[in-house]
Amino acid sequence: MNRVVVITGASRGLGLELARKFIKAGDKVFGISRTRKHWAAARRSVGSKNFELSCGDMTSEKKVRELLTKIARRARRIDILVNNAGYCGPLARIEKIFPAELMEHLKQNLLSAFLMCKYAIPLMVKQDRALILNVSSMAGTRAVPRLFPYSAAKSGVLALSQSVAKENDGTGLRCLTVCPGGMNTEMRRELFGAEDAAKQQTPEFVAGVVEQIVDNKIEVLSGGHIVIRHGKITGIFPPPAA
Numbered sequence: 001m002n003r004v005v006v007i008t009g010a011s012r013g014l015g016l017e018l019a020r021k022f023i024k025a026g027d028k029v030f031g032i033s034r035t036r037k038h039w040a041a042a043r044r045s046v047g048s049k050n051f052e053l054s055c056g057d058m059t060s061e062k063k064v065r066e067l068l069t070k071i072a073r074r075a076r077r078i079d080i081l082v083n084n085a086g087y088c089g090p091l092a093r094i095e096k097i098f099p100a101e102l103m104e105h106l107k108q109n110l111l112s113a114f115l116m117c118k119y120a121i122p123l124m125v126k127q128d129r130a131l132i133l134n135v136s137s138m139a140g141t142r143a144v145p146r147l148f149p150y151s152a153a154k155s156g157v158l159a160l161s162q163s164v165a166k167e168n169d170g171t172g173l174r175c176l177t178v179c180p181g182g183m184n185t186e187m188r189r190e191l192f193g194a195e196d197a198a199k200q201q202t203p204e205f206v207a208g209v210v211e212q213i214v215d216n217k218i219e220v221l222s223g224g225h226i227v228i229r230h231g232k233i234t235g236i237f238p239p240p241a242a
């Protein structure tokens with residue numbers, strides 16, 4: 001399709017599956033990850049020169065600006081931005097959570113997506129059409145006990161999408177949130193172990209739903225969100241009334 005797609009957290013898990021789908025559709029994908037640790041495997045699995053990886057911590061304003069400037073210079077446009085990079089720390093009751101752990105969740109899940117929006121919107125809003133997909137979680141739609149920092153950060157991601165959608169209403173820029181339930185990825189394995197992770201939906205399935213959203217086969221209104229759980233779409237929600 002020749003679209004320019006930027007995906008954060010594209011070296012593994014959901015981000016890598018999304019990269020595979022977009023590449024298969026004929027798009028150019030600029031993937032970003034924090035480290036180069038998984039690049040060799042990611043490149044092998046995508047197998048295309050149209051998949052370009054860059055390294056950068058998306059919680060760094062300087063790095064976000066630098067990477068987006070580089071992409072804008074090269075591609076001149078961003079058709080689709082997927083803010084997918086995220087972090088979920090260990091399970092703990094509120095009384096046992098250190099403030100630094102809460103702040104880390106807010107940085108990794110919310111600040112990163114906010115920074116990407118902040119610096120990508122000026123370019124994307126000038127285009128006839130552009131789409132920002134922010135990856136939250138079911139945990140962002142309702143709090144999960146012992147995952148308060150993650151739930152709080154991911155519910156902030158919903159607020160971010162709603163704000164971007166409303167502020168750019170009447171332009172060609174749309175923004176919506178994808179809220180997956182558990183997926184069989186490293187994040188889930190680290191939190192709940194390999195046996196539990198193997199029972200979760202695949203990131204391929206969730207990436208397939210995202211593909212249908214961008215291809216307008218599934219309609220999610222700008223500012224709205226979609227919940228994908230146990231290999232099914234369990235809800236599509238419009239943005240809240242003004």
Ligand SMILES: NC(=O)c1ccc[n+]([C@@H]2O[C@H](COP(=O)([O-])OP(=O)(O)OC[C@H]3O[C@@H](n4cnc5c(N)ncnc54)[C@H](OP(=O)(O)O)[C@@H]3O)[C@@H](O)[C@H]2O)c1
Nearest residue numbers: 009011013014033034035057058085086137182183185187
């Ligand atoms: N897995 C689940 O059960 C689940 C459920 C609901 C929602 N989600 C959400 O879905 C998204 C993808 O999750 P996943 O399970 O695929 O994650 P994952 O397997 O842990 O992969 C995370 C990816 O994000 C990158 N990343 C992390 N922090 C970053 C940062 N600060 N800057 C740049 N890149 C960063 C990682 O890069 P490196 O490889 O270099 O570290 C990696 O590419 C996340 O937002 C997650 O919260 C996951």
